[in-house]
Amino acid sequence: MPAPRVDGRLGAGLLVGVALAAGVVVWLGDWRLGDDSAVYRAGALAFLHGDSLYGPERLSALPPWVSLPFIYPPAAALLFVPLAALPSGLVWGVVSAASLVSLAVVVRLCARRGTLPVAALTVCALALEPVWKTLVLGQINLILMALVVVDVLALASTRWAGVLTGVAAAVKLTPLIFVAHLFVTGRWRAGLRALGTFAGLQAVMFALTPRDSIRYWTGGGALGPNQWDGAHWIFNQSLGGLVHRATHDAPWSLIVALVIGAVIVAPAVWLVRRLHARRETLGALLVTAFVGLLVSPISWSHHWVWAVPLAVLLAVRRRWLWAGAVVALFGSCVVMLVPNGGDTEFNWGLGWSIPGNAYVLAAAFGILGLAMRECWTRRGLRARANPGAPGLSHTT
Template sequence: MGLRTLEARLLAFAPWLLGLSLLGHLTMVAFQTKMTMVDLMVYRNASPELFTGGLYEWRLKEFSDQFALPFTYPPFSALVFVPLSWVPWAVARWSWQLLSLACLWFVTHRSLRLVGSRDPRRAMLWTGLFVWVEPVRTTLNYGQINLVLAALLLGAMVSARSPVQGAGVGVAAGLKLTPAISGLYFLVTRRYRAAAWSVAAFFGTVAVAYAISPGLSNQYWFHLLGDASRVGPVGSAINQSLRGALSRTVGHDVGTGPVFLVAALVAAVLTGFALHAAVKARDTLAMIVAVQFLGLLVSPISWSHHWVWAVPALMWLVYAAGHRLATATAAAWLLATGSYLISFLLNAQPSIWVIPRPWHQSLLGWVYPAVGLLTLVTITVVLRQRADESEEDVEHPVDLLRE
């Protein structure tokens, strides 16, 4: 049975598969009241400290025997999270789960639309599957904001209106700095008005936070920004950035020294090739994936749950590429995210702060950065080959009169 036949059969049961998948997940939420959602607890419990001046001294000590979790986002994000503190914990956790699941469906559905698929059952099928892959699973378990940000960014970046595009990216960057990399998409597509709107929206979030708490704003922007150790252990297996992988390989935090700079340059060059090919092909999803992957690779810390951008990447690899290399890359992503390898590596380390580890664990700890780099190569190869084939068709048109 071919893949197309298998997919056709699965699509017939897509609503049922999605329903069972969501039921299984929500059942886990119902019976695991201490399942963590520790990040959501940080958002909720720390946000009122915006008005006391103690936001960045506050720590969540429950559920973590190795690292009392701090609030690490800009002050504006604390303001956005304040309403969570107005409702009981049960209401907050259930609301956040439902919002995150809706965002997962949106990201999957919009990605499929960008590759030309309009069958709603396909979005149902893949959403049901993605609930159980590691980046999404851990985002849901931790109560993280990744799916919300991904939906906000993807919806904004594909909008036809510059103010919407820019405002979405600017506000997302105001909530958490890493989405600022999305501005690169506006530059390579020459959407300068959208880029200007994004800058204005971002500084608008900064201004709002300064109006509420100048002291905390100064503390964040001039003292805490750039301190990766405050965010968490750089060398832990859960950090799937280039810096994390390199640090585990050499046995110490490489920081932003020459080793990291060379790796970041390689990632930037590969992204440049991918973006050039995607711009020439007018492939919007490929451009967005390339930009977001660059941000994940060069960020000091990219937890495995930050890699929810593997979802749109997989949709492009499966449905837009039509190439053996893309099939192999898609299989690599499914294996990497479906095997829960990062969770196993995390459990194997004696402490989240210990960087040196056995060579095989260091090698396996490259999984997301390695497949991320492979994805950039795949975008370049597939779209360049497609462009070459199109040029050959133009240069050597079929002589219809001979048929």
């Protein structure tokens, strides 16, 4: 008798059910989870009530224990409107449920395996620091990642290609790098759709709330200098964070970080094009994702959820050692174990600086290493194809 097959919808339903049940418990118990999801709801309510999203005053719908500002583009408030219909305490459960489904979708698209392996990989992914921290905070990193992955991997040959990437960029500016990815890989129509979706949503908000839109895009709101306060904190795992820590928040830190980023971007773009030309679509996308995390002025540790598709890709290719290294790095919570806070990061020394910048160093050296290997592999193939060519033969 054949073993019964587990319906993928059942697994997804269980994930949603568990998250929603946890959300109800959190709501009834008045637990303080979901700071960021509370901000999403408060931003939506401020938009609906005609209040300022970026004014100096605190968003009125925030719980008393949350004091975070709304730092997202105006279009994000429009897309968060469905959360306004939910009680404050229940928003965390709904966002977490959507995040878990998004995680399962990403694993499914990257693993291309049956339901049981996907379910197991999804549960294992919960042990990674960026994943569980995203869930605790009620962040939308997993949802945005799923939008991009579905767009690039599943909708590439459809007329909708690029739209979900544009939506993701309209919620947070950092996914704009995936719009550039579409152009770099020669997918011009998808790139234009992404740009059109992004610009269209912002234009809608200029019509609905011109004051907030002008304030945001002229630097008077969340794009102002206050957004970069605390850039040296260990949980900012970007090149900017690394340089701010190394230079004790010197005013020229961001410029140095941009120069270092440019050194990494050049070979990364070449690598993305090479991988895409070989139809290694996921590999090319991951290079772009990690470049984006490196060059963004702020990349909090919970933004590094792209470790999940990376580990899955390595496991599918049976690169067990590298897959284990990725899981060990992001599951070790190393950035939570290093002394931090206040000015502590300025006094690390070399010993603490390596684990304290672990995500940044791993991504930077990984991208540069892959680019060098690709260059050597290409050179070797050319040498075998034309052994007599000057500079290619081992005997010259």
